[in-house]
């Protein structure tokens with residue numbers, strides 16, 4: 001008898017996979033499917049990064065690097081924090097990882113004991129729960145709502161924080177809601193968490209993609225806050241599998257030990273190439289794409305309002321809008337599948353991100369051009385009015 005570890009059973013599959021599979025099938029049959037379910041930019045790495053990647057391979061710089069990352073890349077990341085966010089982040093506090101996913105696994109391994117729980121908002125990025133599970137710990141989802149911008153009500157923390165709570169994980173901008181947390185909010189969250197002797201992690205993977213509100217780093221608030229980031233989103237380098245975590249001074253040694261053991265090193269080609277992500281031309285390219293995202297966001301918010309699906313939370317960042325469809329269905333998952341079947345528009349059901357109101361929500365990712373977005377909106381309008 002073959003038996004998988006029992007923790008595998010606790011990992012829920014992504015519902016969006018059912019959508020994606022069906023979307024691919026329909027496409028293979030010649031249907032014109034519009035993909036608004038995909039959580040990755042429809043752009044590729046900046047030109048200088050791609051060129052540097054090719055050069056790195058041809059020059060054979062393809063071996064392991066230092067476990068916590070190439071010193072030149074860490075220097076560039078540190079400089080970026082200073083130039084763009086006026087924040088001093090010493091290079092030795094930066095550990096380069098295989099994507100933010102690697103950083104999340106490292107974070108869970110570094111800070112969470114077996115039997116612990118970690119607070120996070122409902123809805124949030126689903127893999128967080130599963131990284132904790134690998135460490136024998138659990139996510140404890142805290143109810144939020146659109147009116148409060150899907151952020152945890154800090155005055156209710158005592159209801160959720162118990163003897164086994166080790167900390168709180170937040171993300172700003174957020175996946176799936178696009179919500180951006182304010183500086184005041186992060187300061188208050190840190191105050192509450194520190195008072196309870198917990199750790200605070202802020203996932204800043206969508207940093208740079210803020211259209212409304214302050215684009216800042218939680219590292220500017222306190223050097224004991226953990227921050228993770230990645231080249232996947234602003235730099236459009238999802239498949240390069242490169243991210244990083246910034247840890248407090250007292251955690252550098254432990255984090256380095258874990259990085260050595262979990263990863264040996266992040267991909268070397270990606271690391272050499274990513275140094276070029278911070279040069280002037282690359283940043284200009286990324287800024288232009290941010291503008292494009294911003295225009296798409298306006299189109300989507302306006303279009304959703306027109307078709308009777310108003311967005312309550314402002315979705316100030318990332319490339320997502322989390323939309324309440326309870327006015328037109330009582331089962332968002334079934335609605336997504338029917339929309340795909342009848343109008344060939346693919347969305348992600350809320351069930352992938354949360355529990356409480358998941359059946360009411362769908363996530364739109366504006367990762368396709370304006371024309372396709374407009375077309376998707378027209379199809380959804382027809383679908384609702386059918």
Ligand SMILES: Cc1ncc(COP(=O)(O)O)c(C=O)c1O
Nearest residue numbers: 099100101125175205230232243
């Ligand atoms: C909030 C959040 N954190 C982390 C990740 C992992 O990203 P990656 O491993 O590509 O850097 C994602 C991916 O979509 C995400 O949305």
